[in-house]
Amino acid sequence: MSGYKLTYFGIAGLAEPIRYLLSYGGIDFEDNRITQEAWPALKPQMPLEQVPVLEVDGKFLYQSNAIARFLAKKFNLLGSNDLEAFDVDATLETIGDLRQLLAKWYWYSEPAQKAATEAETKKKAAFYLGKLDAWVKKNDGYFVAGKLSAADIVFAGFHIIFAFLLGKDYLADYPNLKGVIEKVEALPAIKAYIAKRPVTEYTTLLYNGDLPKFDRISCEHRARPERLQEPESYHSSKSTMSNYKLTYFNLAGLGEPIRFLLSYGGVKFEDKRITHDIWPQFKSQTPLEQLPILEVDGKTLYQSNPIARFLAKKFNLFGSSDFEAFEVDATLETISDLRQVLAKYGFADAAQKSATEAETFQKVAFYLGKFEATVKKNGGYFVGGKLTAADIVFAGFSNFLSYLAGKDILVGYPSLKSLVDKVVSQPSIKAYIAKRPKTDF
Numbered sequence: 371m372s373g374y375k376l377t378y379f380g381i382a383g384l385a386e387p388i389r390y391l392l393s394y395g396g397i398d399f400e401d402n403r404i405t406q407e408a409w410p411a412l413k414p415q416m417p418l419e420q421v422p423v424l425e426v427d428g429k430f431l432y433q434s435n436a437i438a439r440f441l442a443k444k445f446n447l448l449g450s451n452d453l454e455a456f457d458v459d460a461t462l463e464t465i466g467d468l469r470q471l472l473a474k475w476y477w478y479s480e481p482a483q484k485a486a487t488e489a490e491t492k493k494k495a496a497f498y499l500g501k502l503d504a505w506v507k508k509n510d511g512y513f514v515a516g517k518l519s520a521a522d523i524v525f526a527g528f529h530i531i532f533a534f535l536l537g538k539d540y541l542a543d544y545p546n547l548k549g550v551i552e553k554v555e556a557l558p559a560i561k562a563y564i565a566k567r568p569v570t571e572y573t574t575l576l577y578n579g580d581l582p583k584f585d586r587i588s589c590e591h592r593a594r595p596e597r598l599q600e601p602e603s604y605h606s607s608k609s610t611m612s613n614y615k616l617t618y619f620n621l622a623g624l625g626e627p628i629r630f631l632l633s634y635g636g637v638k639f640e641d642k643r644i645t646h647d648i649w650p651q652f653k654s655q656t657p658l659e660q661l662p663i664l665e666v667d668g669k670t671l672y673q674s675n676p677i678a679r680f681l682a683k684k685f686n687l688f689g690s691s692d693f694e695a696f697e698v699d700a701t702l703e704t705i706s707d708l709r710q711v712l713a714k715y716g717f718a719d720a721a722q723k724s725a726t727e728a729e730t731f732q733k734v735a736f737y738l739g740k741f742e743a744t745v746k747k748n749g750g751y752f753v754g755g756k757l758t759a760a761d762i763v764f765a766g767f768s769n770f771l772s773y774l775a776g777k778d779i780l781v782g783y784p785s786l787k788s789l790v791d792k793v794v795s796q797p798s799i800k801a802y803i804a805k806r807p808k809t810d811f
Contacts (some may be wrong), residue, residue: 374399378422379406381570384434385422387527390554391438393563394523395445403568418704418740431696433703435466440696442520449514452683453669457514459676461505461521464658468498469528472535495536499544501658506546511553518553526554614639618662619646621809624674625662627766630793631678633802634762635685643807675706682759689753697753701744701760708737709767709774716774734775738783745785750792757793765793773811 374392378385380403392399404412404421413419417432424431431437439459442448448455475484475491502513502525510516513525529551533540541548554560614632618625620643632639644652644661653659657672664671671677682688682698689695715723715730741752741764749755752764768790772779780787794803 372427373425375402375425376400376422377402377404377412377425379404379409380568382527382530386530387524388422388424388434388437388441389563389567390523390527390560391441391445391447391520393559394447394557395441396559401567419736429693431700433700435462436696436700436703438462438520438524439699440692443692443695445520447518447520447523449519452680454515454519455683456671456676456680458519458521459679460671460673461502461513461519462524463673463676464498464502465521465525465528468495468502469531471495471498472532476535492536497659499540499547503544503546506550511546511549513550522550523554523560526551526560613637613667615642615665616640616662617642617644617665619644619649620807622766622770622811626770627763628662628664628674628677628681629802629806630762630766630799631681631685631687631759633798634687634796635681636798641806675702678702678759678763685759687757687759687762689758694754694758698758698760701741701752702763704737704740705760705764705767708734709771711737712771712774716776731775734779738779738786742783742785745789750785750788752789757796761789761793762799765790765799770811 374397376385376388376392376399389399389401416423417430420432422432422434422437424437431440439448439462442458447458449458471491471494475487505513512518513521525547541551555564614637616625616628616632616639618628629639629641656663657670660672662674662677664677671680679688679699679702687698689698711730711733715726718726744752751757752760764786768780780790794800
């Protein structure tokens with residue numbers, strides 16, 4: 371049997387969904403809960419200097435979302451077909467958006483900012499919770515296809531942190547979500563884990579009393595940057611389509627990696643580019659009031675990262691084994707982290723840019739340095755010495771990232787520059803680039 375070791379702090383945080391998944395899968399894992407005092411010595415040993423990290427037979431898995439998907443596949447919790455797998459993935463992404471929204475507000479704002487943004491944050495949180503509750507109601511008590519999936523287990527695993535951030539009774543208006551948590555926590559293996567897990571102050575108070583009020587708690591693995599608000603819009607799923615229809619604004623942004631992937635796959639797609647002035651009339655019709663959206667034979671796919679993973683699997687760009695698939699997935703997550711760092715900087719005003727420039731480009735150099743070393747190590751590609759979705763997505767974002775940075779981010783990183791050159795030289799992607807509309811970014 372494989373050996374599993376999960377390393378995280380002695381709290382629920384980002385690790386509890388992983389602990390739930392491992393428990394559900396019947397894995398006897400080492401639950402390595404480290405102290406804040408031990409973290410500085412351990413930090414440089416981690417792939418991205420962050421936790422959680424799951425060691426599987428000596429291989430380090432990182433990025434909590436990618437770990438969850440790796441385990442979900444192993445334990446048959448990703449649905450019964452590609453579209454169900456997409457729905458599970460998109461739901462996981464939406465749960466992650468809710469968590470990041472709340473974390474940014476609660477932990478990483480100054481007191482004045484926290485007070486000023488509380489109403490807006492809680493309104494957005496109610497939007498996400500309302501959507502999630504409706505999906506569960508529609509799907510007979512589960513998030514996807516009327517059966518247990520990783521989405522249900524991950525949401526239940528985040529229950530502690532959501533209750534801490536929003537208050538113990540945050541599910542009062544969401545009975546379907548409450549039902550999901552009750553079902554998950556009643557599963558024998560997860561129930562057994564809960565019974566024996568270490569007691570922390572706010573887990574005890576969640577189940578037995580009132581939650582405390584903390585000004586700050588070290589619950590995240592690191593200060594996460596603001597997620598770029600993905601201004602997404604919609605085309606009606608009732609419209610006639612031959613195959614694929616991508617709807618986004620007339621710019622590269624979050625749409626370009628998807629356009630690169632579709633082009634690479636030889637898919638003739640409708641590249642619908644809308645203007646910002648017509649966006650308000652479509653916004654409320656979208657699954658999450660955002661873009662890009664990809665329509666596939668009448669099925670509307672949303673959330674840009676799950677769309678990329680869906681296409682990657684379809685076009686055999688997700689590696690040749692489960693571990694290679696994990697590496698592709700984790701790299702996509704890390705590219706997204708880099709994008710969020712630069713988006714926060716790139717869309718800030720002049721004063722904010724000046725105040726955060728040094729810290730921002732220190733983080734950018736950290737990510738690009740990691741990427742450069744990985745590509746160099748793997749024969750000119752991110753994973754396995756061959757073309758994968760990670761390469762195409764990075765290339766699709768390269769101009770946008772440079773726009774946000776205000777300079778060419780590839781300068782000083784020859785392996786990354788060579789990688790981008792190889793991707794844009796792919797005949798089908800090259801043909802797309804030659805005919806795409808000219809935009810500023």
